[in-house]
């Protein structure tokens with residue numbers, strides 16, 4: 001079986017498109033506003049939020065919960081799911097996609113080892129990284145490159161790993177594609193091919209803080225099995241309108257600090273509780289919000305384990321067959 005990756009081109013070459021995007025993104029990264037689909041939003045609430053986080057750390061230390069919450073960060077779960085679709089090409093039946101999200105790999109000194117250990121427990125054909133690689137959302141980023149390279153070296157499978165950017169990331173990281181061993185997809189679509197059959201993958205820039213109209217160009221209306229990679233669930237309606245089958249995102253950390261039972265106290269998203277973690281649906285499209293494998297703000301997790309997720313693609317007819325087999329067993 002021959003494997004092939006194709007990146008689509010249009011009026012601009014990929015290099016020209018990347019240059020236009022990088023220029024725009026570099027300006028937005030210096031702005032005091034978040035640029036969202038429905039307009040600009042102040043970042044000033046973040047300073048208040050940081051004060052709350054300091055109180056959380058202080059409170060957890062005096063109640064003796066800090067060590068428990070810190071230890072929870074290392075308990076990364078491996079969650080495996082089947083995703084069924086009618087239009088999955090036969091050569092991709094059983095194809096296993098690993099999703100890593102919100103690594104924030106410098107959040108604790110041990111985190112990279114926890115992530116590497118979790119990856120080592122899984123089997124997969126291709127890996128996607130759905131944004132947020134460093135702890136802070138500005139400042140230095142070069143200190144994470146070697147840890148990220150180490151992670152990406154474990155993700156080299158049938159196809160090289162693909163990454164998108166989150167709201168904690170800088171465009172400067174995309175200059176290190178070759179060094180890291182990862183392909184950044186930024187408002188672009190590519191295809192993975194096995195022999196003459198393909199699936200299509202679209203990756204957008206982060207719409208939580210860095211939305212531009214170019215983000216909409218991410219999504220293609222071409223027919224076929226299509227996966228959207230977006231840092232947040234904010235573009236799910238557009239992807240569903242373009243008949244995407246699967247939408248993978250993160251950003252929320254599942255709440256990170258949750259009440260017993262898993263209810264998030266704060267999620268940093270406005271799309272509704274149904275989008276905070278796990279599966280959701282928009283029309284025919286299946287979406288999944290990863291709880292992330294790292295942490296940000298505080299190095300603690302409560303009632304919300306981190307995860308790496310493996311999706312196995314299945315043809316819908318097999319789902320029906322499996323039900324029949326169970327019925328006659």
Ligand SMILES: [Fe+2]
Pocket residue numbers: 102104132166168251252253292296
């Ligand atoms: Fe994050």
